[in-house]
Ligand code: HEM
Ligand code: SF4
């Protein structure tokens with residue numbers, strides 16, 4: 243490296259300037275991924291459709307053909323029905339769709355993940371879910387008035403034991 | 410001018426001033442691959458150090474990063490900044506390296522291997538960076554987690570939407586975070602494996618920049634790390650969503666695009682890009698000239714060609730013809746790009762031979778030594794007047810265009826030193842100019858280096874002592890340096906014209922009469 247001091251200094255200076263540029267670009271310019279004063283609403287369920295509607299009683303004849311230990315009185319489809327979910331925000335229907343069951347045989351839960359940006363402020367949220375195709379109306383329904391703050395993340399989830407959850 | 414030629418000349422123009430600032434051998438543009446390796450090792454070393462201070466649980470990860478950046482800023486904070494900036498540099502260097510290899514047409518024909526193995530490297534580099542940003546668990550990490558999982562959920566692979574792990578503070582899963590910590594170690598290890606495979610078809614690939622360049626680069630990175638320590642954003646909070654984040658544009662530069670277009674477009678784009686990258690060496694392919702051929706009658710198994718071939722195309726194998734040497738050279742035609750460097754390295758490659766046809770140990774079928782000898786003699790006929798200079802030119806450098814008195818070669822190292830001797834001692838010219846490509850980097854990797862060492866008599870085959878050095882000019886000039894080439898040639902011609910006549914030179918005709926060389 244003898245006689246290379248000028249290269250060390252000049253090359254070092256160039257690399258330093260480049261490095262400062264790289265360091266700057268590693269945190270700026272900032273990226274705004276949502277407009278100002280918005281809140282994030284996510285509607286996400288993982289819930290199994292109710293297949294009881296597909297069940298029927300076995301006839302006495304059928305039962306007689308089965309081995310004694312397998313004589314269950316009901317047969318049901320292996321496949322689960324889809325669930326139907328609707329979301330209304332301030333009276334307007336924003337989302338309405340069926341979610342198919344998961345798994346190759348369709349025996350797994352339906353899964354749903356929707357994101358939506360709402361302006362901050364007070365909103366009336368209504369969620370409905372039908373998990374049994376035999377039901378006339380929705381099996382679950384809830385309305386909630388919420389005040390969303392800018393930058394808030396709000397979630398509507400469902401749990402079997404507690405029903406629809408707003409959090 | 411095609412896109413490639415324009416780009417190549419553009420690189421040459423940008424790189425020339427850097428030659429002056431760094432010196433050609435330390436020019437970072439000629440060291441993009443080696444600098445990428447250096448960055449990888451800096452990232453690895455600082456990463457290991459950071460793990461001493463980092464809490465790998467999601468609850469305390471952020472606090473531990475804050476603590477090591479503030480309380481231990483002098484060493485752990487430095488390591489963190491170095492870790493980040495070296496990663497950013499790795500991305501930058503890799504992308505420029507990739508475009509440059511494309512522009513210099515080093516990715517097709519028999520040279521496809523490095524390109525194809527480079528494509529997965531791109532993916533691994535980005536995945537390493539993304540998992541790294543995840544671990545900080547600040548607002549940026551939260552943004553990365555959300556955007557990444559939502560993008561992944563668009564693929565039909567995951568049973569449960571993985572974005573559900575980031576719904577609410579309560580759903581945040583430590584197991585998932587542990588998986589990220591694991592991936593951030595496993596992916597870089599796979600990257601290292603890919604980087605190693607990437608250079609397997611390169612003879613003695615350089616994986617370290619010249620020492621001085623390493624020193625100045627590291628010093629600059631350390632100064633940058635103290636001047637602008639890596640930013641830590643607010644802590645992640647799943648009850649909120651970070652609508653504005655400071656982005657690392659090197660590693661996360663495509664995230665805004667992910668925000669703006671549907672996942673299907675992103676995945677289709679990524680797939681198309683990858684397929685296109687894999688296909689590029691054949692769009693269109695390059696037909697390399699016929700591979701070098703070994704002539705066993707003239708091969709004594711000296712291994713010089715094996716050592717000099719830049720592309721691991723030659724191996725030494727047990728002798729097959731019963732000659733009393735243990736080995737012979739064997740060329741792998743799948744790897745040989747017909748650069749001719751092996752021909753220049755073979756001790757049998759001497760144009761002086763008078764009896765029998767001119768055959769050497771290893772020869773290019775498309776451009777054998779005998780033909781090269783004829784071309785040199787023909788070029789001599791075009792030279793006239795005092796100070797006749799014959800140019801042996803590299804087809805990638807400033808002298809790539811045909812010209813009277815110029816013989817253009819795939820690489821200047823294809824010319825054995827005895828050819829220079831032949832031209833001068835047989836009075837075919839008064840001076841020989843060896844015009845290679847730009848000094849900072851040889852198109853065939855090592856051609857310039859071998860040529861210099863052969864002339865300096867430090868590498869076989871040595872230039873004979875009797876060749877007057879003042880009649881040899883080595884000139885390294887890139888495609889945009891035509892003016893400098895012309896100037897140097899004119900000056901050299903004047904210089905050799907002013908020299909005393911060369912002692913002992915004789916004409917080819919006297920050769921033909923069979924008289925002994927007087928020396
Ligand atoms: C971390 C990223 C990378 C590293 C560390 C790296 C490193 C290297 C090194 C050390 C060489 C050999 C240089 C020499 O000694 O002559 C090389 C050559 C090459 N690389 Fe990379 N590389 C990287 C990424 C890529 C990528 C992404 C591509 C393209 C897709 C690529 C394409 C090539 C090509 C075409 C060559 C030339 C091979 C030849 O001369 O025949 N590299 N790289
Ligand atoms: S011509 Fe010779 S040196 Fe060049 S790639 Fe082929 S075998 Fe290797």
Ligand code: SF4
Pocket residue numbers: 703707708709710711712713714715737738754755756757770771
């Ligand atoms: S350089 Fe020539 S003599 Fe030596 S191994 Fe190669 S072909 Fe044989």
